[in-house]
Amino acid sequence: MSVFNSNDEEQAINWLETLKEKLQVAQGKKFTFLLVGRTGVGKSSTVNSLMGKTIAVVGDYEPCTMDIKKYENELNGINFTIIDTPGLCDDLEEVGNDYKYLERMRSDVSQVDSMWFVSRLDETRVTNDEKRGIKLISEAFNSKIWEQAVIIFxxxxxKNASDYPIALDKRTELIRKEIAKYTGIGIANNVPSVAVDNKNERTPDGEKWLGELYTQIYARISAKGAAPFLMATVERVKRPEKEREVIIEKIYEPAPTYTPIELNERQTAVVTNKTAEVLGLASAGASVGAVIGSLAGPVGSAVGGAIGAAIGFFGGLFRW
Ligand SMILES: Nc1nc2c(ncn2[C@@H]2O[C@H](COP(=O)(O)OP(=O)(O)OP(=O)(O)O)[C@@H](O)[C@H]2O)c(=O)[nH]1
Ligand SMILES: [Mg+2]
Structure with missing residues (x-):
């Protein structure tokens, strides 16, 4: 460690100490996902893919009434809630209960950090039940909830490789148009979309989709939910190979049963900026950044747990 200028080293240690304190505060917080979409579109499967394990989102309910289901979960010491909305986007016999549903939604759901509007990419239009779901969500909450939303196909x-990009654009446009009825086009056109396939590692364009799903969700999650979400998942997140430092690789090599979340350069930049923003981290100059980069691994491993992993990951981004 003596290879560094001692002043840089002191600043780096302070920076990492601040990061640790902010993460400790965030560890006591939780995050909430709200799932919206028709029965069988793959809501539960997508949660499982993102979180890397089977998460409680499967109930024995019959989708014959509109309901709100809350599932409490824990990952890496972080508590989080999945709220499922069976029937909300389904064409049910028994309609006309929208008012009661809205009331329940408003009283039962106090916080939503990330909302997922899930639809199959191979459908061609926005169905009437999906339209109704979009309407009810917009009415139950402030239309600002769409600022935390991601459209997941x-x-x-x-889809085959040639139809895929057209389908993605077209379906995104149609759903945004529907959202815009309640939010205006400003908010609606900013809702990102991401295509996934829970039975395939890659989308038809040949890209691995998990890193993009992670990045979009993280980019949109509320400021309050971001750090807990990061800590719950960071052990599976991998930055581009050539940037990784040997020391971090050794300490944080995830268990082989994990599906890694591989980020490319652009996705890494999005995750870095969002983290700096939500944690209010000051940017460090190049020489201090280099020390942060090399100390993050050892400091993170000394701290251990979800906080240590987040320090190792996030501190390790400062290497230039
Ligand atoms: N091929 C393929 N199958 C999927 C995908 N996502 C989910 N499935 C399958 O579709 C079925 C329904 O998936 P779920 O994840 O249970 O869907 P859901 O939206 O949670 O359904 P409900 O909770 O019943 O409303 C399961 O058999 C999944 O294995 C996908 O992206 N591609
Ligand atoms: Mg489900």
Whole structure:
């Protein structure tokens, strides 16, 4: 460690100490996902893919009434809640209960950090039930909830490589148009979309989709939910190979049963900027940044747990 200028080293240690304190505060917080979409579109499967394990989102309910289901979960010491909305986007016999549903939604759901509007990519239009779901969500909450939203298209593998980009654009446009009825086009056109296939590692364009799903969700998650979400998942996140430092690789090599979340350069930049923003981290100059980069691994491993992993990951981004 003596190879560094001692003043740089002191600043780096302070920076990492601040990061640790902010993460400790965030560890006591939780985050909430709200799932919206028709029965069988792959909501539960997508949660499992993102979180890397089977998460409680499967109930024995019959989708014959509109309901709100809350599932409490824990990952890496972080508590989080998945709120499922069975029936909300389904064409049910028994309609007309929208008012009661809205009331329940408003009283039962106090916080949403990330909202997922899930639809199959191989459908061609926005169905009436989806339209109703979009309307009810917009009415139950402030239309600002769409600022935390991501449109997730599942079953991407059902499209062939040439139809895929057109389908993705077209379906995104149609859903945004529907959202815009309640939010105006400003908010609606900013809702990102991402295509996934829970039975395939890659989308038809040949890209691995998990890193993009992670990045979009993280980019949109509320400021309050971001750090807990990062800590719950960071052990699976991998930056581009050539940037990784040997020391971090050794300490944080995830267990082989994990599906890694591989980020490319652009996705890494999005994750870095969002983290700096939500944690209010000051940017460090190049020489201090270099020390942060090399100390993050050892400091993170000394701290251990979800906080240590987040320090190792995030501190390790400062290497230039
Ligand atoms: N090929 C393919 N199958 C999928 C995909 N996502 C989910 N499935 C399958 O579709 C079925 C329904 O998936 P779920 O994840 O249970 O869907 P859901 O939206 O949670 O359904 P409900 O909770 O019943 O409303 C399961 O058999 C999944 O294995 C996908 O992206 N591609
Ligand atoms: Mg489900």
């Amino acid at each position: 599942t079953f991407a593998g059902a």
